Amino acid sequence: MQDKILILDFGSQYTQLIARRVRELNVYCEIHPFSKFEITPDVKGVILSGGPCSVLDEGSPDMDMEELGELPVLGICYGAQLLVKKNGGTVAKSNHREYGRANLKTVDSHFDLLKEIEIGSQVWMSHGDTITNLPDKFQLISATESIPVAAYKIEGKPVYGIQFHPEVTHTTQGKIVLRNFVVHICGASQDWTPDIFVEETVANLKKQLGDDKVVLGLSGGVDSSVAAMLIHQAIGKNLYCIFVDNGLLRKDEFEGVLKSYEGLGLNVKGVDAKSRFYDELKGASDPEKKRKIIGRVFIEVFDEEAKSIKDVKWLGQGTIYPDVIESVSVNGPSVTIKSHHNVGGLPAKMNLKVVEPLNTLFKDEVRNVGRSLEIPDFILGRHPFPGPGLGIRILSDITPEKVRILQDVDAIFINGLKEEGLYDEVWQAGAMLLPVQSVGVMGDERTYENVVALRAVASLDGMTADWVHLPYEFLGRISNKIINQVKGVNRVVYDISSKPPATIEWE
Known part of the structure; x- marks a missing residue:
């Protein structure tokens, strides 16, 4: 039976990232809604995610912690605050929203969760509430300059809470924290390859x-x-x-x-x-x-x-x-x-x-x-390609001639990326045929032909994406090649929008 870590989701934008980090340790994990999960014999521990709500709000997400039995538990942000509130501690609105980088001022590395974590280690905060008073039998194990409780442990139980996010890269030793919990505290085997x-x-x-x-x-x-x-x-x-x-x-x-x-x-x-x-x-x-x-x-x-x-x-x-x-x-x-x-x-x-x-x-x-x-x-290594294909990269009605134009443009762009060693630096690339004609000059003649937009983005999972800073010289060569070789195109533009607010595809 494969060892498993259960991640209970309270709606955090980072929940998938927690799962990815756990799996990078070769430990299998699954994400389930906090309101719908099952504890089976293969579950070695539970992670409670962060979330957009406040534990102080009426009707905020809640669960019966007794359902987790004696399993090791790690509460992250909302999960940590929920554990405190349910055990009689105090969570209060912060004087200012705690968002961004912070550094651990105190670290009690005698506790398994914080082994090898250094004083001054950078962590990432993202919360509007803060833990102001720990319940009885809750031990303070870390703090930052502005946050009195950055991490705690429940005495006599393998239950921990942290107010920072170990799953994001801005928390420089976050992988160590997760490894300490998943491997050392939960005892999950690292054999999921x-x-x-x-x-x-x-x-x-x-x-x-x-x-x-x-x-x-x-x-x-x-x-x-x-x-x-x-x-x-x-x-x-x-x-x-x-x-x-x-x-x-x-x-x-x-x-x-x-x-x-x-x-x-x-x-x-x-x-x-x-x-x-x-x-x-x-x-x-x-x-x-x-x-x-x-x-x-x-x-x-x-x-x-x-x-x-x-x-x-x-x-x-x-x-x-x-x-x-x-x-x-x-x-x-x-x-x-x-x-x-x-x-x-x-x-x-x-x-x-x-x-x-x-x-x-x-x-x-x-x-x-x-x-x-x-x-x-x-x-x-193939880039993601939308199911409707070029149908949503032609920003108007679809005809065989428009498909021919876009296929030729796309081929020049993609082949160029491959030939110049740029393909693997890009997560997704393609061309859009715009419903716009522009005036151009070819030889001694004026033209009135199509505009195409090139798009190249970097991303981990498509949820967010940044436009790729392709070399100007490369873009210049590709533009010249497209205009010279693809009949029906006389202008090439490059899309420098990120997601959000723009999407990766134009339609």
């Missing part, structure tokens, strides 16, 4: 699927490729993969992706449905309308192809952990899972059961599992 994940997942898939047939839609991206390889290892030729060309892929991607999958031994059928998508999209310029048409037609094409395979019982999907977390809010299920990750209508329409072998993994973990499966780097 990509190789172990592959071994356990393939064994579980064999049991779950038996001799059943599975159909899976490949996109050429990381998630669907790794999911396919895991299922393939379990059931071999009983996995049927379908790769649909919706006419909105990158240039030459359909042929290239099919060839790469051949080398992996996957059973893949390519379906050229370009004209069908173009016909359905004719005249549609509203972004949401385009997304819905692309999603609907994909379901129709996929369903038709899947029905040609006899006795299929399962639909394979490359759902990853952030998609699952985002579909469950602190207070219960939210309305939808991201539509570009999961084609929600398929399982119901096809009367299939769903198998999602990656639904406990973060994106970087998916890539590590892919390396363990020996999937080529050119697939694993």
Whole structure:
């Protein structure tokens, strides 16, 4: 049985980050809403997350700590304040919001949580309340200049609270704090590795699927490729993969992706449905309308192809952990899972059961599992690409000519990044065809042609993103190449907006 750390979510923006840090220690963990969790024998400890609410507010998130039994507990920020309040201590509004860097003035390193933590160590605060009075049997173990209680322990119990955030990089020794709790206090084994994940997942898939047939839609991206390889290892030729060309892929991607999958031994059928998508999209310029048409037609094409395979019982999907977390809010299920990750209508329409072998993994973990499966780097290192493809990078109605222009522009940009060693420094890149024409001069002639915008961002998970400071010389070369080689474009601009407030895609 795999050791597990339970992270109870009170709505903090950093909760996923706590999980990532724990998993970096090769310890398995799961995030659950504070109001809906189960303590099973494999749970070695519990982390209570921070949250946007105040423990002083009426109706603020609350839970019965008795449910945690004698397990080790680490309360972070809101979690720490909740433990204090429920045990008779005092939490009060701060005179000023404590947000940003602080330094630990006192550190009692005799306590396991703070072993190897140095006096003066930088921590990150983000709270409007502060603990002013500890309950009986609560021992003060750390303070900062302005915060009397930065960390505490309950006497005789493996229960700790900290008012700073160890999961963020601004807390310079935060990983040590989490290691101390997870490994030394909880005693969780550090044996959750990509190789172990592959071994356990393939064994579980064999049991779950038996001799059943599975159909899976490949996109050429990381998630669907790794999911396919895991299922393939379990059931071999009983996995049927379908790769649909919706006419909105990158240039030459359909042929290239099919060839790469051949080398992996996957059973893949390519379906050229370009004209069908173009016909359905004719005249549609509203972004949401385009997304819905692309999603609907994909379901129709996929369903038709899947029905040609006899006795299929399962639909394979490359759902990853952030998609699952985002579909469950602190207070219960939210309305939808991201539509570009999961084609929600398929399982119901096809009367299939769903198998999602990656639904406990973060994106970087998916890539590590892919390396363990020996999937080529050119697939694993591929930038994220939106489900609707170039359909939401053409900021108007879609025509084959507009797709041709954008594919050519995109190919020059992406190939340029690869040729000049910049591709791996960028999280996601692409080009947008704007609904704007501008005056230009080519030779002795005036032109009135299209404007394209190039976009390159750096990000860890897509939740936030910064525009990448690509070298001016590189942008100059790419701009010249696009204007000289792509008929229909006479102006190139570079998007220098970050997320937030802008999004990564323009539609």
